[in-house]
Amino acid sequence: MPTRTATDVVLLSLAEGSGSGDACGSGCGGCGSAATATCAPRTPVLACADALRAAGARVETVMAGSDKEIDEVLARLDGPARPDGLTWPDPDSKVRLVVASATDGQLRAVMRRLVRRYAPPPSKRPADLPAARTVPDLPPIAILPLDAGNRDDLAAQLGLPRTPAEVAAAVLAGGVRRLDLLRNDGGSVTLDGALLGGTGDDGRAVPWRGRVEVDDAVLTDGEEPVLACAVGNGGGYAEFDGLRLLSEGDPTDGRVEVAVAVPVVVKKRFRADRTGIQVRRARGRAVSVLPRDGDLQFLDDGVAGSTSRKRSWWTEAGAWAVYSG
16 A cells, blocks of 8 residues: 655744734744744644644644745745746645734735745746736635634635634645736736725714716716725625625635725705715626825725725736635
8 A cells, every 4th residue: 555645734923913904913933933933822723733644644833923934935935946936836736825913904015925936927928828927827825814703814714614623624635716816007906895085083984975986887077075995705704894895705716806895875856865886896807996185094805904095906817826625
């Protein structure tokens, strides 16, 4: 009987506070690699590692507190050297990666580094890269939620395994589900969605103006107030202040869904006019938002930011993948 080769699994955790643009966090060592190395893995990570080892896998746990430390883990997924000199993922990699994430922002921090590692510069675009892609098929990852009871995070939306034992079983089973990825012109990625627009001290939406286009459709031309704009790859940003924005989230259809909420005057016969809210929706491959009134607040995969410049997102169909069991 042939000898069965053990599966190599890397369990990657990010230092507490990571996921806000770069991988550095303020807790558990922050960006100092020496201090980060002393951070103890969280209980779900240890439980997942135990389940993997019990099933015969070789397991290594890594705590990363910087982009460099994340990159060192991702390098293990590299394929053989190519004649064109590009760094490319190994489709037959014997290493499987589990990302332990406390927030979707931490998961995004890892995926952002994965994209930067394997996205070729435009001047070196290879012939074997699909025409509608800027990245090859990225290596699959497993998601280990550190809050097993959270029902709003991306893993919950995708119906992925949540407990350490379930995640370990999915990794070893090797079943893969490919998903769409939103890249943006800021050099990052969006896994779930973004919500553009902020709230005041009273918790109410602060109107802003901006031009929002989805492919050739203009949802607003920048001359009217907007209460909120949702850019959705999944379903996590479907509602804002009790208002349904996105109709559905489908991260496998190759399209992004976009919605804007604008106040409108509703005229009533024999009654005083009142202000209502109109939601306009469109689906397409790309979306752009051009603010008109200075800085525009947003949440992108739960990470807060602001911009006064045009922001664009586009869909990379099936670019990333998860172990689904």
